[in-house]
Amino acid sequence: MSPVVVGGPALFIGGDATYVALLRPLLDPSDPGVRQAAEQAGVSPEEFAGPGNVWTLMADWEGDEDDEGGGFELPGMRDSEAEHFADQLSTALGSGEAFTIEAGSVLQLDARPVEDGYAFLARVTPPEPEGSPTLDVEIEPVPTATLLADIEEFRRTLA
Template sequence: MSPALEGPALFIGTDTAYVALVRPALDPADPDVRLAAEEAGVPPEEFAGPGDIWAVLFENDGEGDGFELPGVRDAEPAGFAERLRAELTTASGPFTVDGGAVLRLDARPAGADAYAFTARITPPDDPEAELTVETGPLPVAALLADLDAFLGSLA
C-alpha cells in the first residue's frame, strides 16, 4: 500500500515502512503552485502537469522524510525497476538491487512467494547519514504488478 501521489511512483513497502521513487506532478490546486503562478502572472493550470524532479521518499514506523534527486532522468529509475523486476522473476534467494549512490535494496525471501527488503538510503547532502528501512513480507505478484504499472507510467 502506498500514499496517494500523482506522477510516476514506485513504492516498496507498507503504509508505515516504505521507500519510494517518485516524480511528482504539479497540481494547480496546490497553494504553492497557485502562489508561484500568481507571482509569474500566469494561471496555475500552466504550471500543472508532470514534474521533472525525481525524489526518494521513505518512512519507518511513522518517521519519514525525503529528498530530491536533481539531474536524475527517467532512465535511471526505470533501470532500477527493471533490475528489481528481473531479480524478482529469477531469484531463488537473497539479492541486491543497486539504485546508485542514494539507494540500495537488499531482498530476502520471506515465506512462499514473498520478499522482505532492507532499503539503504543515503541522502545526497549527507553521505555519512545512511538510513535503513525494513519492510515486512511483500507478495511477489503484487510487487511485479506495481513494477509493471510504474514502468508503464514512464513509457
C-alpha cells in the same frame, strides 16, 4: 502497494507502515492546495508546480514521533535510470534468491525471500548535505506478485 497518490510514475516498495518509494510527482497548478502553497511561497502556481520532471526518493519507517521518514529530490536522475532500477528489481524477484540492487548512490535495497514474497532492508543515503548519515529502513514482507504488478504499472506510467 502505493500508500500515497503522486500523479506521476511511482514505485513503492513496502506497505503502509514502512516503505521506500521512487517517484516523479506531478503537481497540478490549478489544484487549490498548489495555488495556496504557491501564494505562500510568493511564486506563480505554474512556477511552484515546476516541470514535473524531478525524481524524488521517499522513505517512511516506524520511529519516534520526530523521526518517521522523509524524502529528498534527485535532480540528476533520468527516467531511464528509474526504469533500469525497476528492471533490475523485476529480474531479481524472478530469481527467488536473496539479492542487492541500487538506485544510484542514494538507495541500496537488500532483499531476502520469505514465504510468498520478500522482506527488504533499504539503505537510504541523502545526497545533501554531503556526509549525511545513511538511514536503514526495515520493510515488512511484500508478496512477489504484488511487487511484480506494481513494477509493470510503474513501467506503463513511464511510457
